[in-house]
Amino acid sequence: MNWMQSWYLPLVDRCLNHGKAIIVGMVTLFVGALLLASTLGAEFIPTLEEGDFAAEVSMAQGTSLTQMVETCTKAEQILKAEFPEIKQVVTRIGSAEIPTDPMPVERADMLIALKPKAEWTSARTKNDLQQRMEEALGVIPGLDVEMSQPIQMRNNELITGIRQDVAVKIYGSDMEVLAEQADRVAQLIRNVDGVGSPYVEKVNGLPQLQVEYNRDALAKYGISVRQANDVLQSAFAGKIAGSVTEENRRFDIVLRIHKDDRDALAYFEDLFVPSPSGVSVPLHQLATISYKEAPAQISHEDGERSIFVGFNVKGRDVGSTVKEIQQLLEGELKMPVGYHYTYGGEFENLQSASRRLAVAIPVALALILLLLYATLKNVRETLFVASAIPLSAIGGIVALWLRGMPLSISAGIGFIALFGVAVLNGIVLVGQFNNLSSPSSQSSNSSSSSQSSSSSISSPSSQSDALRQRILEGCRVRLRPVVMTALVASFGFLPMALSTGDGAEVQRPMATVVIGGLLTATILTLFVIPVIYKTFTNPAKEKKQ
Numbered sequence: 001m002n003w004m005q006s007w008y009l010p011l012v013d014r015c016l017n018h019g020k021a022i023i024v025g026m027v028t029l030f031v032g033a034l035l036l037a038s039t040l041g042a043e044f045i046p047t048l049e050e051g052d053f054a055a056e057v058s059m060a061q062g063t064s065l066t067q068m069v070e071t072c073t074k075a076e077q078i079l080k081a082e083f084p085e086i087k088q089v090v091t092r093i094g095s096a097e098i099p100t101d102p103m104p105v106e107r108a109d110m111l112i113a114l115k116p117k118a119e120w121t122s123a124r125t126k127n128d129l130q131q132r133m134e135e136a137l138g139v140i141p142g143l144d145v146e147m148s149q150p151i152q153m154r155n156n157e158l159i160t161g162i163r164q165d166v167a168v169k170i171y172g173s174d175m176e177v178l179a180e181q182a183d184r185v186a187q188l189i190r191n192v193d194g195v196g197s198p199y200v201e202k203v204n205g206l207p208q209l210q211v212e213y214n215r216d217a218l219a220k221y222g223i224s225v226r227q228a229n230d231v232l233q234s235a236f237a238g239k240i241a242g243s244v245t246e247e248n249r250r251f252d253i254v255l256r257i258h259k260d261d262r263d264a265l266a267y268f269e270d271l272f273v274p275s276p277s278g279v280s281v282p283l284h285q286l287a288t289i290s291y292k293e294a295p296a297q298i299s300h301e302d303g304e305r306s307i308f309v310g311f312n313v314k315g316r317d318v319g320s321t322v323k324e325i326q327q328l329l330e331g332e333l334k335m336p337v338g339y340h341y342t343y344g345g346e347f348e349n350l351q352s353a354s355r356r357l358a359v360a361i362p363v364a365l366a367l368i369l370l371l372l373y374a375t376l377k378n379v380r381e382t383l384f385v386a387s388a389i390p391l392s393a394i395g396g397i398v399a400l401w402l403r404g405m406p407l408s409i410s411a412g413i414g415f416i417a418l419f420g421v422a423v424l425n426g427i428v429l430v431g432q433f434n435n436l437s438s439p440s441s442q443s444s445n446s447s448s449s450s451q452s453s454s455s456s457i458s459s460p461s462s463q464s465d466a467l468r469q470r471i472l473e474g475c476r477v478r479l480r481p482v483v484m485t486a487l488v489a490s491f492g493f494l495p496m497a498l499s500t501g502d503g504a505e506v507q508r509p510m511a512t513v514v515i516g517g518l519l520t521a522t523i524l525t526l527f528v529i530p531v532i533y534k535t536f537t538n539p540a541k542e543k544k545q
Helices: 002-016 019-037 065-082 126-137 150-160 175-189 215-221 225-236 265-269 318-332 346-376 379-386 388-402 409-437 439-453 463-498 504-535 539-544
Strands: 052-058 086-093 107-114 144-148 166-172 206-213 239-246 249-255 272-274 280-282 287-294 299-301 304-311 340-345
Touching: 002 019, 002 463, 002 504, 019 388, 019 504, 052 065, 052 126, 052 150, 065 086, 065 107, 065 126, 126 144, 144 150, 166 175, 166 318, 175 304, 175 318, 206 215, 206 225, 225 239, 225 265, 225 272, 265 287, 318 340, 318 346, 340 346, 346 379, 346 409, 379 388, 379 409, 379 504, 388 409, 388 504, 409 463, 409 504, 463 504
Parallel strands: none
Antiparallel strands: 052 107, 052 144, 086 107, 166 304, 166 340, 206 287, 239 249, 272 280, 299 304
């Protein structure tokens, strides 16, 4: 402490001679930190490394279960053969018997269990391994793969109904127009930095056999639509044509087309429909039969038909990615009248949490100011201590920038904790300055003050010099508590800042903010608060009081 005081007190003495320049410099640093914060980007919460992968696999609408099983089995074999990091691969296709997670048969969840990271050989990072797996599965024709993580995917789905991190939701009335606009959005955002493979919600493409009756032909033969539909129902679903008794059991005889022939239009066109006159008329003379694409599903949200384009964010924060997409779509995408789009997924959570933090942080600052005023009983001195808040914010922002971390909810909570700790040092200094202003404190500290600072400080000969002497004495006495307050908090958060275990991704931003903020807050508090106190304190008024 003697060594620290030997260089600290002369520096404080010099700073007191350049008060205005130091205050202007502090304000400049704070403004610069705010500008730097605007470039950090933002995300809801940091993505946790769960240790396993989940691949959302999909094929074209109408894909049979047999084909889906064969394709997924081939994908599993490719992954197991090329990546020794994989411990096990399990694929769940379609919906279970209890449909807690309903999906069509052309979609599947592939759960990939990985070995510990120390045993990886194909890649060093999670993102690199994900990309290699997507490239390996890209050789399978017709298979779309979107890599994620099990808990991350489920959380996204439970909270927002979308498995991807971010989604562009499009609303309108016509499903064909919605599908066209969704494809257009997917093409526009595909090359945006940070956007994974865009997934367009599949609402069309389900093959459907459509029979359009010729009303005039039906009337000519005296056949009703109901009679023609009965024939079609018998061909597809079957119709009881009689019964057979075996021993004491009775079985219905059902007539229908063989399952291997139900996809052939010729069989349906040659079906005979009986007429009241007794003449059987081929169905192709009564109707036009064809296969057409029909809607596979129709989604609604807030009373409107909707479709979404979802994507996972890779190697970039969500806030910057969506901001670039917003600028791109506003300039390139022109939707018809009555159609509009919004953003959902994790970005929706980020917006909601940001609105709450916009209330929580000012409330926290207001409570800090109220407690400071209750302690100091002086508005001016309360503001002196509160100056430690922007000083601490500078270090927190710079620390995030140095570690390449975006602003997140974890970082926001870290700032709230940082502000509370940072003002403690301000209270320690300002409280000591006020204590030394009383006559009893001045007489009790006069001998120690003259001994410790005689080499660099002359004896006070005026009120201004007395104020200066008091500030220097307060700095000398409170140097140890200020440094200890910062060190205890910093060392306490250091394991969280360096952690690599489970949940470390959420802990690191908060600890980084606290440590970086306390570092700058302590340094600047030891020099700037004494300058502010001297600049805005009038010794004459203090003497009258």
